[in-house]
Amino acid sequence: MPQSAPGKSGDQPVDQSDRRPDDQPESAHRRAARRAALGVLVRAFPGWTGLLAALALVGGALPSVFALLVGRLVDLVPDAVRGGFSSPDGRRIVTTLVLVGSLLLAQEIVRMVRELVSTELYRRFDEYLLSRVMTTILRVPRLDLFEDPALAAATDRAVRIARFGPGELVSGLSAKWAGQAQGLAATAVAAYVWPVAAVVLAPLWIVLGHHLRADSFRANPFWTEPLRRAGYLKRLAMMPEWAKELRIFGLAERLVDRFGVEWRQVMEQLWRTRRVGYRVSGTLFGLALLANVAVMVIAARSALAGGLAIGSLAVLVQSMFGMSQLASQDGDVWIENGAVPVPDVLAHERLAATRVLTNVPSRTARGLPAREISFERVHFRYPGRESPVFTDLDLTIEAGRSLAVVGLNGAGKTTLTKLLTGLSLPQAGRIRVDGVDLADLEPMSWRRSVAAIFQDFVHYPLPARDNIGFGAVEALADPGLADLSRVDEQIRAAARRAGADQILEGLPDGLDTYLSRRHTGGVDLSGGQWQRIALARAMAAVSAGARVLVLDEPTAHLDVRAEADLYDRFLDLTSGLTAIVISHRFSTVRRADRIVVLDGGRIVEDGTHDELLAANGRYASLFRTQALRYADEAQATHRPHTTAAGDG
Numbered sequence: 001m002p003q004s005a006p007g008k009s010g011d012q013p014v015d016q017s018d019r020r021p022d023d024q025p026e027s028a029h030r031r032a033a034r035r036a037a038l039g040v041l042v043r044a045f046p047g048w049t050g051l052l053a054a055l056a057l058v059g060g061a062l063p064s065v066f067a068l069l070v071g072r073l074v075d076l077v078p079d080a081v082r083g084g085f086s087s088p089d090g091r092r093i094v095t096t097l098v099l100v101g102s103l104l105l106a107q108e109i110v111r112m113v114r115e116l117v118s119t120e121l122y123r124r125f126d127e128y129l130l131s132r133v134m135t136t137i138l139r140v141p142r143l144d145l146f147e148d149p150a151l152a153a154a155t156d157r158a159v160r161i162a163r164f165g166p167g168e169l170v171s172g173l174s175a176k177w178a179g180q181a182q183g184l185a186a187t188a189v190a191a192y193v194w195p196v197a198a199v200v201l202a203p204l205w206i207v208l209g210h211h212l213r214a215d216s217f218r219a220n221p222f223w224t225e226p227l228r229r230a231g232y233l234k235r236l237a238m239m240p241e242w243a244k245e246l247r248i249f250g251l252a253e254r255l256v257d258r259f260g261v262e263w264r265q266v267m268e269q270l271w272r273t274r275r276v277g278y279r280v281s282g283t284l285f286g287l288a289l290l291a292n293v294a295v296m297v298i299a300a301r302s303a304l305a306g307g308l309a310i311g312s313l314a315v316l317v318q319s320m321f322g323m324s325q326l327a328s329q330d331g332d333v334w335i336e337n338g339a340v341p342v343p344d345v346l347a348h349e350r351l352a353a354t355r356v357l358t359n360v361p362s363r364t365a366r367g368l369p370a371r372e373i374s375f376e377r378v379h380f381r382y383p384g385r386e387s388p389v390f391t392d393l394d395l396t397i398e399a400g401r402s403l404a405v406v407g408l409n410g411a412g413k414t415t416l417t418k419l420l421t422g423l424s425l426p427q428a429g430r431i432r433v434d435g436v437d438l439a440d441l442e443p444m445s446w447r448r449s450v451a452a453i454f455q456d457f458v459h460y461p462l463p464a465r466d467n468i469g470f471g472a473v474e475a476l477a478d479p480g481l482a483d484l485s486r487v488d489e490q491i492r493a494a495a496r497r498a499g500a501d502q503i504l505e506g507l508p509d510g511l512d513t514y515l516s517r518r519h520t521g522g523v524d525l526s527g528g529q530w531q532r533i534a535l536a537r538a539m540a541a542v543s544a545g546a547r548v549l550v551l552d553e554p555t556a557h558l559d560v561r562a563e564a565d566l567y568d569r570f571l572d573l574t575s576g577l578t579a580i581v582i583s584h585r586f587s588t589v590r591r592a593d594r595i596v597v598l599d600g601g602r603i604v605e606d607g608t609h610d611e612l613l614a615a616n617g618r619y620a621s622l623f624r625t626q627a628l629r630y631a632d633e634a635q636a637t638h639r640p641h642t643t644a645a646g647d648g
């Protein structure tokens with residue numbers, strides 16, 4: 001029996017809907033995948049793999065030794081009965097019985113140890129490959145792996161390995177090697193006892209095994225549309241982020257019905273394919289059955305005629321049973337599941353290696369910027385996009401002052417911050433910090449100089465301490481701060497600056513509280529509360545030495561009061577920093593020392609709030625539209641308009 005895999009798999013079709021299309025029964029890419037996966041396994045864990053192979057071989061060979069001992073017993077019995085147990089033959093029988101008992105015990109021990117080794121290696125290989133993917137992604141300092149379409153597709157394929165569980169390869173190999181060892185040992189014993197049996201039966205079992213394997217590959221529905229759709233519907237029903245809509249719109253029942261329809265299609269397709277393959281395999285099965293019966297009848301007649309000892313006949317019968325393992329499919333599906341994603345991981349590594357900095361500049365960014373950050377004729381286009389976001393963008397950002405960037409959706413505001421933080425590189429032009437090209441600064445040191453909260457900031461499902469402390473991991477890991485209470489002091493100070501202190505006070509376990517309901521005792525925060533926590537994270541970075549603060553839509557999730565509160569503390573938040581604020585809310589924007597309007601990849605207006613209003617251009621028009629809307633809303637609800645864009 002195959003071992004139970006710690007992961008998934010089973011008789012039903014494996015959801016391989018994300019894998020490449022491949023309807024070949026035994027294609028070159030599958031064989032290459034198996035070779036590549038085995039190569040990775042052996043190189044990473046030579047000792048463990050060797051041990052597993054040895055245990056599988058020994059465990060597979062033991063049944064044949066058992067068969068030989070049984071044959072010997074059968075041969076000894078008549079003489080032992082005649083001579084009694086104290087006769088030499090009787091003593092031989094006792095010795096053989098002791099050997100048989102020991103063998104049974106050994107077989108059980110080997111099986112147990114093999115299971116242990118296989119489970120251990122399964123976990124290690126799983127963890128090893130997943131860590132390899134993680135390291136590959138994190139070593140790339142910029143966003144190319146996610147923004148360049150070719151790299152992004154390779155990254156998608158590589159990270160899917162987490163779903164398929166590469167460790168299944170180990171469970172599969174363990175079962176496969178044991179089955180093959182059993183089949184080969186039985187063939188060797190049969191050849192020794194009565195060569196005709198081995199010559200006739202072994203090739204039949206091997207050919208049948210080949211066909212069965214081809215059937216199972218053919219019947220594994222790669223890349224079929226119904227399977228993709230069924231997979232999507234399944235995920236839709238299970239993921240918490242969709243739970244609200246599914247229930248509100250009463251989609252639950254419909255979803256189950258649609259899943260049923262898709263799944264039936266998958267299964268029908270599967271059986272259509274299986275039926276074709278099973279005709280050939282069925283014929284081969286019939287042939288194997290006839291050949292086995294014929295061999296057995298001839299061998300029995302030969303034994304009755306005295307040409308073959310009875311003990312040998314007993315050995316032969318057992319060997320014939322063992323030879324059927326040559327056709328065994330044990331482990332094939334697991335090997336397939338574990339191996340197929342491995343080439344994707346290797347291909348991803350090769351691609352990612354082209355994006356790792358080989359000559360990391362060593363110039364530190366400490367103390368920068370003291371004067372300015374300047375964009376000089378910057379040209380930037382996302383890989384795979386036809387039109388550039390910026391062509392010849394010129395912008396000088398004065399150090400120690402705040403700059404607001406305004407523009408319609410898609411104008412390039414977030415892209416500007418990615419360039420500024422060094423997460424993307426311009427294709428032409430330069431970004432200089434106090435005259436030094438950003439590309440010549442040590443990337444990590446520049447990133448320590450920048451605190452940024454992007455629109456899609458991360459909600460870490462971790463304790464509040466981490467959610468804020470991640471803004472200054474290195475500084476907070478300083479041995480001088482080893483005392484946790486001092487770390488907590490810094491975190492609370494950052495939270496106070498961001499107006500998140502009250503949120504912390506409301507947490508049941510203080511900074512230890514997980515900000516996720518998926519943890520026992522964890523809590524979920526509202527969108528606005530999360531935004532303050534994210535802001536506190538940026539403040540932690542500022543207190544650790546960051547001199548540039550990038551806030552991309554810092555008030556998007558805030559209610560009117562919270563927005564007004566942030567607006568009040570804006571000067572304090574940005575004081576002494578080079579602050580770049582992006583916002584569609586003009587109440588936030590107008591506080592900035594300077595405002596630029598981005599349009600068509602260029603700066604089209606530049607000045608203070610009052611100057612731009614007086615200029616009566618794009619900014620003034622956008623500002624008035626928003627102010628008017630707020631005023632209308634305030635009138636309609638008879639509420640005093642506390643949030644009008646024009647409020648000071």
Ligand SMILES: Nc1ncnc2c1ncn2[C@@H]1O[C@H](COP(=O)(O)OP(=O)(O)OP(=O)(O)O)[C@@H](O)[C@H]1O
Binds near residue numbers: 410411
């Ligand atoms: N990763 C990406 N890959 C390809 N194109 C992108 C990517 N991110 C943004 N773009 C494109 O670049 C342009 C500028 O996008 P960006 O997000 O910088 O605009 P934005 O001004 O911040 O918009 P919004 O106000 O909606 O946040 C848009 O046309 C957008 O479609």
